[in-house]
Amino acid sequence: MTTSDPYLFEFLLRQGDNPLVLGHRTSEWCGHAPALEEDIALANTALDLIGQTQLWLGYAAEVEGQGRSNNDLAYLRDVYDFRNVLMLEVPNEDFARTMLRQFLFDAFQVPWLTELQSSSDQRVSDIAVKSLKEALYHFERSADTVVALGDGTEVSHEHMQTALNYLWPYSGELFGTDDTDKAIEERGIAPLPSSVREAWNVTVSTTLAAATLTAPDDPFAHSGGRTGKRHTEHLGHMLATMQILQRSHPGAQW
């Protein structure tokens, strides 16, 4: 890599790829949600996430300094160049998994972006301030929905518990630590992700209790997404859809 600041570039890709991949997954619901209001809510959430992606990847492209744009980073990178956590790339499956995943991510984003507001890097701080407003709004809805469905009917409860059992082993990756995290922490750009784990634990356990859901008692955590070392088989399929226009018609514009 010839980028002058590879750690910052890597950090920004992680910041941008999470909302990008979740934003795309969420947009897959457009026209398919169980109720019109939910369809609108999901599409709007996706829009916010893609908007945040533009800011993070826009900065990443500048730091990289290779003449690539945020669109190039989103549409022309391949699977192993993506730095999102695995939890966000697995298929939506059903409304239960979609909303539970949104909740587990929002419960991380809120304390995480709150920390990033005081980043030593002004651009990181500005983007965090802007994104946090949206993340708080998303959190309000996803937490309410998790409680409503978990503590709902027998059927909705079962769907939510199944979703939780599936997603739980993916949640630990949010708090990973590697050389990039350490370098970024030393420069005061962001704390270690593990520093917000306690806040996440409290939010998640309180909400799950209200939702009458039980998290699996197993500390195992999948990893490999945020380092790009080992993505799931699902990301490639997702990118095939997400990137086809720019792959088939390079440089196409609206």
Place this chain on the structure above:
Amino acid sequence: MSAQTLTVEQVWEWLEQIPDPEIPVISIVDLGVVRDVTLQDDKVKVVITPTYSGCPAMREIAESITSELAGRGVRQLSLETRIAPAWTTDWMSDTGKSKLEAYGIAAPQAKGEPKRCPQCKSTAVEKISQFGSTPCKAQWRCLDCLEPFEYFKCI
């Protein structure tokens, strides 16, 4: 228009004529999207900020500003998008808020919910959905006149 008579106040007045593309009853100035106007010789610089980070209206707003000012004889325009300080509903003008209500959209309130139904003014209202037809609105309903209405989200 000659460069000598062009003033910052004049540019603001022109910008006040530009409707928001999604809520055309209020202008982009009422909405608080235009953050700054500066003049250097005959070069105009306009700074805009998005309401929500993914707001799809930003491009349209930029194009409207470009064509409006070009139509007024501004030959050199630079448009800058700035995200900090982050847009807040506090920047919406009082004129903007009353125009919204007259149009049927409840104005943003600090406590996070509409004060009253924009149609019959009843205070008995309930939330239908946190989101609405644009990123900046939510859906509510009046329990008295039973009309659904949109509420401008407060951020």
